[in-house]
Amino acid sequence: MAETVTAPQPASDDESLRGFLFALSAYLLWGMLPFFMKAVAHIPASEVVAHRVVWSVPIAGVVLLLLRRTADIRRALGSPRTLAMAALTATFIAVNWGVYVWAVGAGRAVETALGYYINPLVSIALAAIFLREKLSAMQVAAVGLAALAVVVLTVDAGGLPWVSLVLAFSFATYGFLRKTLPVGPSQGFFLEVLILSIPALGYIAWVQWTGEGHFRLSVPTDTWLLLACGPVTAVPLLFFAFGAKLLRYSTIGIMQYIAPTMIFLIAVFAFKEPFGGVRAVAFALIWSALVIYTWPMLRARFRQRRPMMAGSPSE
Known part of the structure; x- marks a missing residue:
């Protein structure tokens, strides 16, 4: 999924529109990603992740x-501190990719959707x-509802919903x-996949041998x-990076639910994964938490737009 980027104030309506289209394209591509992951489900997740890394490098390089x-x-390559930091962030995104690829292939896409819903609350x-x-009081309430949802799932399953938690915490971290x-963002992505490409190439060479x-x-x-793992990985990330530069952070915050919603719908209606009463309760708690979390951003956007609309000259 995407990097967390604080977007600068957009300079014009045209830039805002371009930013919106970039971000929307990224989230739609991420939302459709389970179909691709099902197509590669017969390949070990570690091999898929290795190829995601290796084939992302030339794409990110061309963009740079x-x-x-x-x-x-x-x-960056001349700074040991920057390389160490990039290696750390690369490790967390590699864990996130690995669990996601494995979970979709194992018929646990609903759990991945839950993880990405929880992610902003973990952040x-x-x-x-x-x-x-x-x-704020509303943020505390949102985090509390998310924690309650995890408790509900834990009690029902007899163990922590580790797929959702690993995805949420790895991506938030x-x-x-x-x-x-x-x-x-684009330079950081290239640096991360470049670092990961060293063990990835070694692993690919070993399994081929x-x-x-x-x-x-x-x-x-x-x-x-x-x-195809390269463009599937790199294109939406780069689209998101370009979009985030042109959009307000609140807009990105609201749009981030597009992908997990699509994943959830695909998992339940296309993959026919089970979605019983307990999961429904847990998701209802999460959705309530997200409404509480998102409402202040929506209210702020409305207050910003109202003076602009009132001050615009009538035709």
Whole structure:
């Protein structure tokens, strides 16, 4: 999924529209991603993630060349501190990808949707714990409802909903740490996949040498699917990075529910995953939490637009 980026104030309606279209495209592509993950479900998740990393590198590199941002990468490669920070963020996003790929293939896409719904609420909790940010009463209520949903699922299943929790905490931690990386979003993504490509290439070489790899000419369908892992991974991330630069953070915050909603609908109606009464209660708690969390952003946007509309000249 996406990086957590604080977007600058948009300069014009035209830029806002372009930013909205970029972000919407990213979220729609992420929402459709379960179909691709089902297509590669017969391939081990570790191999899929390795190919996601390796084939993302040339795409991210071309984008940097087009944007003329290669100097940033040269400076980053010469900074041990930046490399260490990028290696840490890369580790968290790799964990997130691995669990997501495995979960969809294992018929647990509903749990992945829950994880990405919980993610913004985990981000709030991390900010309160590590940055000492004071939470509003509504934010506390939202986090509390999310925690209650986890308790409901834990009691029903006899164990923690680890897929949802790992996805939520790994991505929230990734976003939290990503803000400290002193490079832009597209440069940061290139740096992360470049670092991950070293173990990924080694792993791919090993599985190919042992005969267990799926990247072979004798099975062209698998080869094309693994090659597609690059654009499937890189394109929505880059779309999101460009969109986030042109949109208000509140707009991004509201739009982030598009992808998990699509994943949820696909899991229940296309993949026919079970969705019983207890899960319905848990999701109702999460959706209530998200309404509480999102309402202040919607109210703020409405208050900003009302003076603008009142001040515009009538035709």
